[in-house]
Amino acid sequence: MTNPYRGRPDHCFWRQGVAERVAEGVDPVTAMPFSIAPGDAVATAGSCFAQHLSRHLAAQGFHALVTERFTGAAGTRDEGYGTFPARFGNIYTALQLRQLLERAYGLFRPQARAWALPGGGFADPFRPRIQQGGFPGIEALEEDRRRHLGAVRRMFEGCEVFVFTLGLTEGWVAAADGAAVPLHPGVLGVETPPGEWRFVNAGFAETLGHMEAFLEGFRSVNPRARVMLTVSPVPLVATGEDRHVLVSTVASKSVLRAVADELCRRDPGIAYFPSYEVVTGPQAGGRLFGEDLREVTPEGVAQVMALFRRHCLAGAPAGAAPPPMPARGEPPPPAAVSEEERARYRALTRVICDEEAIVMPVGVRGSGI
Template sequence: MTNPYRGRPDYTFWRQAVAEQAAAGVDPVTAVPFTLSPGDAIATAGSCFAQHLSRTLKSAGFSWLETERFTGAAGTADEGYGIFPARFGNLYTARALRQLFDRAYGQYRPKARAWRTATGAWLDPFRPRIQQGGFPSLEALEEDRRRHLAAVRRMFEGCAVFIFTLGLTEGWISAEDGAAVPLAPGVVGAQEPEGAWRFHNAGFAETLEQMEGFLAGLRLVNPKVRVMLTVSPVPLIATYEDRHVLVSTIASKSILRAVAEELTRRDPGIAYFPSYEIVTGPQTGGRFYAEDLREVTPEGVEFVMSIFRRHYLSGAPVAAAAPAAPPATPAPLAGVSAEEAARYRVLTGILCDEDAIVTPGGRD
């Protein structure tokens, strides 16, 4: 019997595909099940890293779907709009995504209506940071929620492509009915009874089940939708497990990557974009991470997005099509003042709920 690996393409061999290409920048995408056209209505959701995809789509002139805009309704502030297709905030877990869908269609009615802060403001537990000052009344919050869920339905039914970035397995849920929220209530100053919310870390089976349930529902309301999955390369900012945050990060990302693999193997029509591998793989030598070893540098983001443009955006400008080579040496935010770093975060428009965990008052 001859060697079955003989004659296989170069991209299937580590030396040719990774070791010899590391200096120029490794592009691990070999085939795609579909491409995106400028006229496609594209919705993005997931962890903070998903916001880079939405910015790339908008800057390339593609139809990033936006179904919820600021109207000046009573009790609302012009905050959190234009970052997500609808003002749902970051959806870190598969449970949060599925529950958003089920809440939008009346299939799930969580018992938690609102959180109250010490200042008297009302927060939506499922998107507590979309409006920093909260809502002035419970009525204003619930009216905004009705408008919001209608916008979520328009998004799910109107998108030609839905891109979801899997971010975390760790989260907080209601002890009463399992409702998933992006942050523990104490992180945002909500005055909730002790034990009303508990930590929950989903495993592979649960995460897969939640994603399967979501995809089944999505295809009922939008049979022609195309789906793309990706995994965020951003590590956990903190873990609530009694173990090292590095171990929890690898465990979480491994589960999410395995779920994405299982779903794409079952359905070849679901696309997987390897942003996680592009940033975290050994070929980068860690140079795509900033000094904190967590934040992805602008160069790292641009390299990931250049590969996305090259393979997935048909009709994109020629100048944006070729992947940019990564920097030969690290180009993190080292040496940059806190003021300049803060300005960069504002300009890039990345909203991360996790940051509240370690800001003053969020960590003892």
């Protein structure tokens, strides 16, 4: 019998595709179903990678779509605008994404209106950290929400490429109607009756179902848009399960990666970009994480963005090649990223991360991808 693996390209084999390429840099992208042109309106959403991507697109002269800008409306501050196309903050779970679209089109009207913050002011339960100190009153909050959901509709209907980074499977939902929020109100010091908010950890079938429902709704309002998925490599800052956070992290990321793979297998027009594999794969040896083993280093961001530019952006400047990965056991070479690049990527990694509020005071922002 003929060996079915004979004649396969080098990237199909671990030794040739990974082990022998560590020093020069492993490029796990073999093909993308589409590329992004400079004129394409690109909307980004999800976990922290989407924030890096939006800034990178703008820096390369591409069209990072923004549909909500600061207007000076009563009760609002110039905070949280431009991070994503609309001021929705991080969207960690597939359920949050699905409900964002449903709320924007009036298909789901959550009972939760506002959270009264202990220091005064009111937070929007569905984007609690877009504005430090919250809104001065519920009326101002709800008026801003009305404008915001209009901007969300313009984003969904006007984008030509939608990039979503799957971040978590764990989350909190209202016991009354299943409304998903990015943070438990208690993280912000908001007192709520026992049992009002319920912890959920979506498995493969549930996460896939939420993504299928979102894609069906999204394509009903924008049938021509292309979709790109990524998975955040940033570990959970804490787990709501009664088990080790490392076990919860691997379980959560495995579900998200499997869902992304299933969606791409079903629809060859959906692209997957392997930022997760670049940062967490054994070829990286953990060297693209900071001392906390959670924050992605400037070198890690540079690796991901250089590959994204090479494979996903049509007509983009070639730019520098991804910094080479040092041999196992050797420290990263000091010249891998210039000081100018390091400063720029340090600024890029100052991303909004709602999760950080679980373990650090509100107002302190961490970083991720």
